[in-house]
Amino acid sequence: MTNWEEVDTYAKRWIKEAGERIKKSFSEDFVVETKSNKNDLVTEIDKGTEQYFITKIKEVYPDHHILGEEGMSSRVENLEGIVWIIDPIDGTMNFVHMQRDFAVSIGIYENGVGQIGLIYDVVADELYHVKKGHGVYMNETKLKPLVPVKVEEAIIGLNATWVTENKRIDPKYLSPLTKDARGTRSFGSACLELAYIAAGRMDAYITLRLSPWDYAAGKIMVEELGGKVTSLRNEELDMLTQNSFFASKPELHEEILQKYLQNGQW
Numbered sequence: 570m571t572n573w574e575e576v577d578t579y580a581k582r583w584i585k586e587a588g589e590r591i592k593k594s595f596s597e598d599f600v601v602e603t604k605s606n607k608n609d610l611v612t613e614i615d616k617g618t619e620q621y622f623i624t625k626i627k628e629v630y631p632d633h634h635i636l637g638e639e640g641m642s643s644r645v646e647n648l649e650g651i652v653w654i655i656d657p658i659d660g661t662m663n664f665v666h667m668q669r670d671f672a673v674s675i676g677i678y679e680n681g682v683g684q685i686g687l688i689y690d691v692v693a694d695e696l697y698h699v700k701k702g703h704g705v706y707m708n709e710t711k712l713k714p715l716v717p718v719k720v721e722e723a724i725i726g727l728n729a730t731w732v733t734e735n736k737r738i739d740p741k742y743l744s745p746l747t748k749d750a751r752g753t754r755s756f757g758s759a760c761l762e763l764a765y766i767a768a769g770r771m772d773a774y775i776t777l778r779l780s781p782w783d784y785a786a787g788k789i790m791v792e793e794l795g796g797k798v799t800s801l802r803n804e805e806l807d808m809l810t811q812n813s814f815f816a817s818k819p820e821l822h823e824e825i826l827q828k829y830l831q832n833g834q835w
Contacts, residue, residue, distance in 0.1 A: 676782075767790040
């Protein structure tokens with residue numbers, strides 16, 4: 570039987586320690602590399618942070634599996650057993666250029682079910698955390714269940730890429746949503762946008778492409794508070810591959826699906 574209290578305690582300790590390591594790097598020079606394209610950045614801090622988690626986890630839980638953005642651990646083929654899904658720095662571009670608006674994200678799953686989620690906004694020192702069935706917190710403050718909101722009152726997390734000319738979709742599909750919503754925002758860190766939904770700072774987040782480490786922790790939080798997380802086709806997410814992604818407050822999820830997403834080519 571897994572002692573989830575113990576796992577939660579270790580995870581919180583390690584994510585805070587990782588945050589301190591990252592903050593110390595602000596005064597250092599580091600190498601910035603690109604991955605899939607010129608805007609997909611990675612630094613040795615990303616890689617070092619992921620390796621830090623791998624070392625800590627394997628010392629205490631050698632039978633647990635690790636799926637990390639930078640691929641520093643062994644390949645994960647399925648979600649059997651206990652799997653830590655880690656993004657060492659979500660929002661690397663923000664980290665490199667601004668030294669703010671990035672976060673460390675950890676989602677811990679057991680046989681595909683999210684049990685623990687942690688999102689640490691390092692600079693703001695805000696730790697969003699959840700244990701399944703025990704509520705969601707920002708530091709010591711318990712967050713309230715999500716309440717319904719209409720599109721015209723909603724703040725939607727949406728990158729301008731998807732409403733301007735791009736290679737993936739016709740911008741006409743999402744442009745009406747940006748006009749009808751109260752406002753749109755893009756923070757450059759998917760896990761923070763999900764934390765902001767949990768905290769009531771935003772109402773929904775939509776993107777055409779997102780990897781499991783970007784949303785593993787935030788998905789648990791949004792669902793714990795009564796929200797919905799699916800693909801843009803309203804399908805269950807595959808936690809091992811990239812997906813289109815849609816998270817929002819409950820009734821808003823249905824309204825956006827019916828009015829704006831059902832005819833899109835996702």
